[in-house]
Amino acid sequence: MGERPTAFSIKHGHQSVTLNRGRTYMVYEKRMERSGRIARRLSDLGSQVLTVTRLHPDLVKERIAMTPGDSIWLCERAGQRNVSPNHLNRLFQKVSEFLSDNPDGTIIFEGIEYLLLYNELKKVLTVLERINDLIMSSNATMVLSIDPPTLEPRTLAYLRRSAEVIG
Template identity: 35%
Template sequence: MVYPYYLLRKTFKECLKSAIMGTTSYEQIKLFAEVIAFSVLTVTVVMAMRIRKRLGASLGRREVNNTIIGFLIFWSGYFVNVLNDIIKTEFMKVFDDVLVALGLIWILVTAQPIYGKLKLKSAPSKVFDGTRVLKSGAYLVNASMPLQRLLRLLGGWKLLAVARNAERFRESDIPTLWITKISGENRIEPSRLAPLLQYIVDRADDNTAVIIEGVEYLILENGFDAVFKFLTSLKDNILSRGALLVLVVDPKTLEERELKLLEREFSWLNVS
């Protein structure tokens, strides 16, 4: 691998020297352009490798790693293509095309799950009109409270729900993200707390009420500490925008320590 690197470097210098002296041929111009393109591609691949952990946290580690493998195959094909202009053989001429095609196919196939995870289109919308009963804040609601009763309390707010039991909310025409491991539109994996936080914050304003249902499921998949950190960060962002946050929880499913920590950050919504 070291020899081709120095060979490319030497070729690049010769092309640059020829360009300056005005003796550049069409073949040299072509090679010069390919070396520049290959250099840019190399930098792009290196940058992707450096941020793959961050991308994996948002889009799925396995999916991101598989897609990067495709880019590496494509990069290898382009590398062989550049070498083919220096060391011309019939094998390399065919091999570079095979690698490029294989890399592109790999990227196309492995990027499909990532595309599915990006399709989150739900936006807040008003369900019940009327004067607001609740002001901006962070609240806890017992899971036993009927949904229609909760919706009446949220009259005058634009609603957005993130729920494990998504159908329950969609039946009331509430824009809802379904917490599930199955990829698809308006669905999000329970482990993707960082992108979920960003998604909600981007859509919250002083007219928005966000309902989170399925906290217990999030805890099961991520652990309480990670979910508590997510919820407190979400709460701070929601309140800073003048919005409202409601957590629908069943106290019986939480440990005493967990419930007390939530009660420090959220107030119980008790309406007789």
């Protein structure tokens, strides 16, 4: 397989948006629809997709209309693909392993507000920054699916500092 493009365009509303690999983006949405379109587009370009979400993996498949290459379910139930919201280091480790195997992979991350129910803001932001460092040092792309009313304005402002808002 040839080298993948470092930038790609995606239809976003009535316009086309160009996204670059090695970057983190934030999409304002309630149901992962726009981030799902981005995941499908990158998958079409050959990128493996990891979803990190509060939704059960079967619901994620329905919601984004594709089968991700891998998924992490943020929940308290034990399971191989499940990560408890209390175990931020395990979450980082699983994302790191995915990016090690897929340096130009795509991460769709939904559930930050859920992590904040179980952890201090500083700890959640720290793990997101560590993941963002991996993204920037690779050819990967991360999309944070955010529903702004679920987060404090200060938290949203912190997230905007390390992610480009695309809607």
